[in-house]
Every structure is written in structure tokens, then in C-alpha cells.
Amino acid sequence: MDPKRELTSVDLAALVGELGAYEGAKVDKAYLYGDDLVRLKMRDFDRGRVELLLEVGETKRAHTVAPERVPDAPGRPPQFAMMLRNRLSGADFAGVEQYEFDRILEFVFEREDGTTRIIVELFGQGNVAVTDGEYEVIDCLETVRLKSRTVVPGSRYEFPDSRTNPLTVSREAFDREMEDSDTDVVRTLATQLNFGGLYAEEICTRAGVEKAMDIAEADEDVYDRIYGAIERLALDLRNGNFDPRLYLADEGDDDNESESDENGGDGDSSPDRVVDATPFPLEEHVELASEPYDSFLAALDDYFYRLELAEDEEETDPTTQRPDFEEEIAKYERIIEQQQGAIEGFEQEADALREQAELLYAEYGLVDDILSTVQEARAQDRPWEEIEERFAEGADRGIAAAEAVVDVDGSEGTVTVELDGERIDLVAKQGVEQNADRLYTEAKRVEEKKEGALAAIEDTREDLAEAKARRDRWEEEDAAAEGDDDEDEDDDRDWLSEPSVPIRENEPWFDRFRWFHTSDGYLVIGGRNADQNEELVKKYLEPGDKVLHTQAHGGPVTVLKATDPSEASSSDIELPESSIEEAAQFAVSYSSVWKDGRYAGDVYAVDSDQVTKTPESGEYLEKGGFAIRGDRTYYRDTPxxxxxxxxxxxxxxVIGGPPSAIEGQAETTIELEPGRYAQADAAKRIYRRFRERFEDESFVRKIASPDRIQHFMPPGGSRISEE
Incomplete structure (x- = not known):
């Protein structure tokens, strides 16, 4: 039995009650680890420090953890974490709800300046969306552009389509869902009633119903027993009647057939592999050893902690543990198929909306009669029911306009007409032109969704191609691999293949600037803004240094250092031409030249003593600006x-700069050029590439988050050069 890595809908229903006990806790700080784990540090007046983890990667969970188990804070808070801190610092935790019976939790935080909602999607690829009180998305870990829903910053958050909630379903609706099925009982409960596999089986077992029974063979008695078991489960969840359990299995015993005595003893071996944590004992897990807990939150904390420990202790040879490339490739192929369906759906929807608008104009007179009739009646304060009755009477008399009306909805203020076999909803208070314009506008909006889906499918195709390439490389290397016991382990190590890369951190004094070391070993630093440009010239410019700047307006002050600030400066050092050329490329790449989408620009270089912050009489220097005295050396058309x-x-x-310098200092590099992807989106693509290249993915998550990668990227749009 594989260990659980994702919380179920039943788990979330149980969690809501226990998490609600922390209402009133104040948020201290927020953290983001990698691109899928959010941590909220809070203070509860009764319980003290509260740590909440929200993870939406391969492991999907949401629960509190013991403070001593909290991961160390990242060295540099990424942009998403800073946004959360700005919105949540000092805010009160106002509550949490589960959306329908879906695997979605909505956390609400209140502060004097407004409401913040954190919506955690624990299904599919997972996501965390932060919205204001009106559900406008402020930021999200992943953008979603599908036919059914969109989640992007600046738009209104869209929940997935509602599904049947088995905890509140009426007996009549339950019967309909069961009767509409064409499979067996357990699959019907898992899919039609949305219980998922484990709890569908649990319901059958509790009800004493054969899981594989064909739905056509289920009679009223079977329905009664199943519905009764669902009602009892729902009652336990509503009332918090929990008896949490953590379940364990013997290591290596995938069939759960460990030797036990009749009383549930463990025989000669004790189970040591955690496989599940549930809010109450499950009959489906009766063969497993279990440990009781006082709360479900405590059980989940211990479960995921022990699961992570077990995975960290696994010492397997990475050369013999082949990744499941086929599953990854199949996943991308499924996503592409879904995206293609979405694109086709957008095309059809846009075409249908335009056709409806054209039908309104084709039947202008008839539609105008209908709208005028409604508008005149409403002006006389006639109720909507009376208007509907008048259209029905007119249809009985054969009046064409009345016959075209198929529905009148007073609550929405709409009239539905049927023209040439097509049903169209009209806003009653608007005229024909306004209704047609509304349909054209909606068609345009759908077209924009299609463009987003086209961009998304290209990303997925690239991911698919990369997965196939990695599979091919693996197979080639596996076929060619030969042992070489005589190889000196002190030779250059292949860090990409190392199962664990040790982290050796160093945050130099220049890390807050743009920087790189040339291929000759000289430090180059550049300002990120006017304040830093000012600081570089006033504080760090020394004799012997070179200053470079683009001829185009809008670029960093770039300083090629002859010595480190801790060393004695010297004007006698002759800087290599190769370092000056790399510094020139750095200056032009991080300037407005890149941002404007151009591929080359002019750069000039001067000695440090030619740079001054003192303007000539009649001159004015803005913050970050400087004056040059004397001749300049130009580097024309620097790419x-x-x-x-x-x-x-x-x-x-992470390091970044001219490829000629970086490639010799980094284990692996990705080259960029001006392109269509926003800086944040391009950084995520680079991050995914790095994770794929290193065997130790956790190493990449720790030191090379998308925000850290952005630190070394030029302003403006980018793309990976090989794409």
C-alpha cells in the first residue's frame, strides 16, 4: 500500500472544524519554500505559537505543525512571500471553509484595511491563490487558463464547477445519482458521489454492500443501507466525532499481509512505514496497525513528518532507480489533449456567440418587438409573471414574436428567445444593438481565453519534449554505463547526478546589486535602481576601476572592480580587455535595450577618475546620474x-551574467534572449528546467527559487534561447 500524499475531501471536512479553533490568531509572518509550500506563522492567545503549512506540490496538505518541525526559513523571501507579509502581518485569522465537497480550502484573514482570502487548491497540479475580500486575484502560485475557469492576477477567482456534495445530498438526489450510473456501486460512490476510492470502499463496507455489485442489481434496501452509512459519516464530520488514527504497515510489505496474531498483534516485527492518517478508524484499514491521536491535526503533523523522514533515510542508487518517464509523458499527453479540447471549445463558443449576435440583426424587427413589449410593460410596473403570461397567450394566437419567446426570468431581467433553432438570452432593458454588442464582446473575451490556452499548450508541449529527451538520455547513459572503481573520487564531481548536494551558503556584500565575476575573476557590479547607481558611484568606485554605461537611456551604472573594497585600491592594475568586453555585455543586457526587445546596443567605458557627481555650472544631475569628463571608449553593437x-x-x-563568464563557473546554465515571457513566468520555466537537470531536486528548491532566479534576469520579457 502506497502512503497517502494528498488529503481527501473527507480529511478536509474534518480539518475545517479543528482549524476553526484557531480563529482570532494573529499572523506574524509568511514564508514560501520553493514554488509549492507556504508557511504562515501565527500567535494564538490560548495556545501560543501556531505554524500552518499549505503544500500543493506532489504532496498536497494543509495542517498545523509543531514549531520544532518547521523548516528553516529561506534566506531571501521571494516576491510571493513578501506580498503575503504585506497583506497579512497583524491580520486576524477569521476562519476556514471547504468549498462544496471539493479539495479546496478557503482561509479568511481580517485586518483594518481589508479582507484577504487564501484559497488552497489541493487537487490536480495544486495552487494557492491570494484574493481580496471580493475574490479579485492578487497573486497565485500558478496561473490557470482553461475552458472551464481562469485564475490569473487581476481577474476574479473562479471556483471549479460545483459537484454533488454527498454530505448534504437529499435522498431523492442520491437516488438519481445512483440510477444515472452504468457501473458498479463502489465506482458510482467514488465518481458520481465524489467520495474517491478509499471512502467509497469504506461506505460499502460500513453498509454491508458488495463493492463490485452492478448498480442495476442494487435495490431499495441497498440504497437505504448506503444512504444510512453516508448520513452517519456526515453526522460524525458535522459534530466533530473524531477518533484520529495513524496507520502503519511493515516495511516492504506492499500487500499488507504481515503476520499478526488474532488480536491484531505484530508478531515478531513492528510496522514502521506510515501509510495513512484518518479522522476516525476505518474498517478498510482494519488489517493495519494503528496509533491513536488526540486530534486529527496532530495525526497529520506526525504522519507527514514521519513520511518525510522515511524518504530522507532511503539510500538507493540513483543509477538503478529509473524515473517513471512513461507516466510523466502520459501525464503531459493527457494535459495536451485536455488543452486541445479547451481550445476547440473556446473556438466553438466564440463562433456561437458571434452567430447569435448576427441572428439578432437578421431578425431585428422581431427581436425589437419582443424587447419593446417587455420594456413598456415594466415601465407600467407590470410583474414579470404577467409579462410571461402575455407572451404565452400571444403564442397561442400565432403571434410570431410571442412564439419566439421560450422563457422569461424576472430574477435576472432576461428573456430567452429561439431564433433559427438557436436559443439566445437577451437583457430585457437593453435594445437589439446593445444585446448584440454584448455578445460580440463576450466572443472577444472567449477568444482571449483561447490565446491564453494556446500559450499554455505550447508550454506543455515543451515539457513533453523535455521529458522524452530526458528519457532518451537516461536510456543512452544506462546502456553505456560501466563501472570504474579506479576513478579518483576527488576529480570533478558530476553534481547533476549526485543524489544529495551539500549546501554551502555565502551571501557576499555585493549580493543586493546586480553582479557577476568575469572569466578572468574580476567582480562586476551594477545598480538595480537610481539609489543603487548613486551608491555605487559614491561608495564603491575606486582608483583603477572601470565604469561602463549604455549609450541608450535607462541602464545600470556598471563598475568593473580592479580590487575588492577590502583590498588596497590601485590605479596600476591593467584590467584585461576580455573582462571589459564582458562588463560591456553585462551593461547592455541589463539595460532598456533588452527591455525594448533589441539584440544589441552601444556601450562606453571610462576610468573611475573620469566620473563625477559634481555638475558643471548650469548642469543638473538626477539621482543615480553622473557626469563624465574626458574621452570615452565605445563598444559598438555589443550583443x-x-x-x-x-x-x-x-x-x-544562483549566478547570472554574460555566458562566456557564467558557463565556466556554473554546473549548468540556461541562456536567455529578449522574448515574450514576463520575467516571473520565464523564471518559473528556468526553475523547472533546473529541477529536471539535478537528481537532487530538493537542492534546487532550497537555493534556486523562481524569485532568486529573477534576481539575475534582465528587466522585461525573456525566452530561453534554445526554444
Whole structure:
């Protein structure tokens, strides 16, 4: 039995009650680890420190954890974490709800300046969306552009389509769902009633119903027993009647057939592999050893902690543990198929909306008669029911306009007409032109969704191609692999293949600036804004340094350092031409030249003593500006080019700059050029590539988050050069 990695809908229904006990707790700080784990540090007046983890990656969970088990805070808070801190610091936790019976939790936080909602999607690819009190998305870990829903910053958050909630379903609705099925009982409960596999089986067992029974063979008595078992489960969840359990199995015993005595003893071995945690004992787990807990939150904390420990202790040879490329490839192929369906759906929907608008104009007179009739009646304060009756009477008399009306909805203020076999909803208070314009506008909006879906499918196709390429590389390397016991382990290590890369952190004094080391070992630093440009010239510019700047307006002050600030400066050092050229490329790449989508620009270089902050009489220098005295050396048509890489020796960190310098210092690099992807989106793509290249994915998550990668990217749009 594989261990549980995702919380079920039943788990979330149980969690809501226990998490609600922390209402009133104040948020201290928020953290983001990698791209899928959010941590909220809170203070509860009765319980003290409260740590809430929300994870939406391969493991999907939401629960409190013991403070001593909290992961160390990342060295540099990413943008998403800073946004959360700005909105939540000092806010009160106002409550949490489960959306319908879906695997979605909505956390609400209140502060004097407004409401913040954190919506955690624990299904599919997972997501965390942060919205204001009106559900406008402020930011999200993943953007969603599908036919059924959109989740992007600036738009209103859209929940997935509602599904049957088995905890509140009426007996009549339950019967309909069961009778509409064409499979067996357990599959019907899992899919039609949305219980999922485990709890569908549990309901059958509690009801004493054969799981594989064909739904056509189920009679009224079977329905009574199943519905009764569902009602009892729902009552336990509503009333918090929990008796949490953590379940364990013997290591290596996938069939759960460990030797036990008749009383549930463990025989000669004790189970040591956690496989599940549930809010109450399950008859489906009766063969497993279990441990009781006082709360479900405590059981989940212990479960995921022990699961992570067990995985960390696994010492398997990565060369013999082949990744499941086929499953990954199949997943991307399924996603592409769904995205293609969405695109086709958008096309059909847009075409249908335009056709409806054209039908309104084709039947202008008839539609105008209908709308005028409704508007005149409403102006006389006639109720909607009377208007509907008048259309029905007119249809009986054969009046064409009345015959076209198929529905009148007073609550929405709409009239539904049927024209040429097509049903169209009209806003009654608007005229024909306004209704047609509304349909054209909606068609345009759907077309925009289609464009987003086209971009998304291209991303997925790239992921698919990369997965196939990794599979092919693995198979080639596996076929060619030969043992070489005589190889000196002190030679260059292949860090990409290492199962665990040790982290050696170092945050140098220049890390807050843009920076890189040239291929000759000289430090180059550049300002990120006017304040930093000012600081570089006033504080860090020394004799012997070179200053470079683009001829185009809008670029960093770039300083090629002859010595470190801790060393004695010297004007006698002759800087290599190769370092000056790399510094010139750095200056142009991080300037407005890149942002404008151009591929080259002019750069000039001067000595440090030619730079002054003192303007001539009649001149004015803005903050970050400086004056040049004397001749300049120009580097014409310097090409823009930036590489971002991960360095493993002597320190583990992200670095970036001209490829000629970075490629010799990093274990792996990705080259960029101006392109259509926003900086944040491009950083996520680079992050995914790095994770795929390293065997130790956790190493990449720890030192190379998308926000850290952005630190070394040029302003403006980018794309990976090989794409």
C-alpha cells in the first residue's frame, strides 16, 4: 500500500472544524519554500505559537505543525512571500471553509484595511491563490487558463464547477445519482458521489454492500443501507466525532499481509512505514496497525513528518532507480489533449456567440418587438409573471414574436428567445444593438481565453519534449554505463547526478546589486535602481576601476572592480580587455535595450577618475546620474546575452551574467534572449528546467527559487534561447 500524499475531501471536512479553533490568531509572518509550500506563522492567545503549512506540490496538505518541525526559513523571501507579509502581518485569522465537497480550502484573514482570502487548491497540479475580500486575484502560485475557469492576477477567482456534495445530498438526489450510473456501486460512490476510492470502499463496507455489485442489481434496501452509512459519516464530520488514527504497515510489505496474531498483534516485527492518517478508524484499514491521536491535526503533523523522514533515510542508487518517464509523458499527453479540447471549445463558443449576435440583426424587427413589449410593460410596473403570461397567450394566437419567446426570468431581467433553432438570452432593458454588442464582446473575451490556452499548450508541449529527451538520455547513459572503481573520487564531481548536494551558503556584500565575476575573476557590479547607481558611484568606485554605461537611456551604472573594497585600491592594475568586453555585455543586457526587445546596443567605458557627481555650472544631475569628463571608449553593437546558472563550488548559489563568464563557473546554465515571457513566468520555466537537470531536486528548491532566479534576469520579457 502506497502512503497517502494528498488529503481527501473527507480529511478536509474534518480539518475545517479543528482549524476553526484557531480563529482570532494573529499572523506574524509568511514564508514560501520553493514554488509549492507556504508557511504562515501565527500567535494564538490560548495556545501560543501556531505554524500552518499549505503544500500543493506532489504532496498536497494543509495542517498545523509543531514549531520544532518547521523548516528553516529561506534566506531571501521571494516576491510571493513578501506580498503575503504585506497583506497579512497583524491580520486576524477569521476562519476556514471547504468549498462544496471539493479539495479546496478557503482561509479568511481580517485586518483594518481589508479582507484577504487564501484559497488552497489541493487537487490536480495544486495552487494557492491570494484574493481580496471580493475574490479579485492578487497573486497565485500558478496561473490557470482553461475552458472551464481562469485564475490569473487581476481577474476574479473562479471556483471549479460545483459537484454533488454527498454530505448534504437529499435522498431523492442520491437516488438519481445512483440510477444515472452504468457501473458498479463502489465506482458510482467514488465518481458520481465524489467520495474517491478509499471512502467509497469504506461506505460499502460500513453498509454491508458488495463493492463490485452492478448498480442495476442494487435495490431499495441497498440504497437505504448506503444512504444510512453516508448520513452517519456526515453526522460524525458535522459534530466533530473524531477518533484520529495513524496507520502503519511493515516495511516492504506492499500487500499488507504481515503476520499478526488474532488480536491484531505484530508478531515478531513492528510496522514502521506510515501509510495513512484518518479522522476516525476505518474498517478498510482494519488489517493495519494503528496509533491513536488526540486530534486529527496532530495525526497529520506526525504522519507527514514521519513520511518525510522515511524518504530522507532511503539510500538507493540513483543509477538503478529509473524515473517513471512513461507516466510523466502520459501525464503531459493527457494535459495536451485536455488543452486541445479547451481550445476547440473556446473556438466553438466564440463562433456561437458571434452567430447569435448576427441572428439578432437578421431578425431585428422581431427581436425589437419582443424587447419593446417587455420594456413598456415594466415601465407600467407590470410583474414579470404577467409579462410571461402575455407572451404565452400571444403564442397561442400565432403571434410570431410571442412564439419566439421560450422563457422569461424576472430574477435576472432576461428573456430567452429561439431564433433559427438557436436559443439566445437577451437583457430585457437593453435594445437589439446593445444585446448584440454584448455578445460580440463576450466572443472577444472567449477568444482571449483561447490565446491564453494556446500559450499554455505550447508550454506543455515543451515539457513533453523535455521529458522524452530526458528519457532518451537516461536510456543512452544506462546502456553505456560501466563501472570504474579506479576513478579518483576527488576529480570533478558530476553534481547533476549526485543524489544529495551539500549546501554551502555565502551571501557576499555585493549580493543586493546586480553582479557577476568575469572569466578572468574580476567582480562586476551594477545598480538595480537610481539609489543603487548613486551608491555605487559614491561608495564603491575606486582608483583603477572601470565604469561602463549604455549609450541608450535607462541602464545600470556598471563598475568593473580592479580590487575588492577590502583590498588596497590601485590605479596600476591593467584590467584585461576580455573582462571589459564582458562588463560591456553585462551593461547592455541589463539595460532598456533588452527591455525594448533589441539584440544589441552601444556601450562606453571610462576610468573611475573620469566620473563625477559634481555638475558643471548650469548642469543638473538626477539621482543615480553622473557626469563624465574626458574621452570615452565605445563598444559598438555589443550583443545582449545573459546566462543564468547554478554554481555548486565553492558555494551553492544562483549566478547570472554574460555566458562566456557564467558557463565556466556554473554546473549548468540556461541562456536567455529578449522574448515574450514576463520575467516571473520565464523564471518559473528556468526553475523547472533546473529541477529536471539535478537528481537532487530538493537542492534546487532550497537555493534556486523562481524569485532568486529573477534576481539575475534582465528587466522585461525573456525566452530561453534554445526554444
Amino acid at each position: 545582449v546575452d545573459v546566462a543564468v546558472g547554478i554554481q555548486c563550488e565553492p558555494y551553492t548559489r
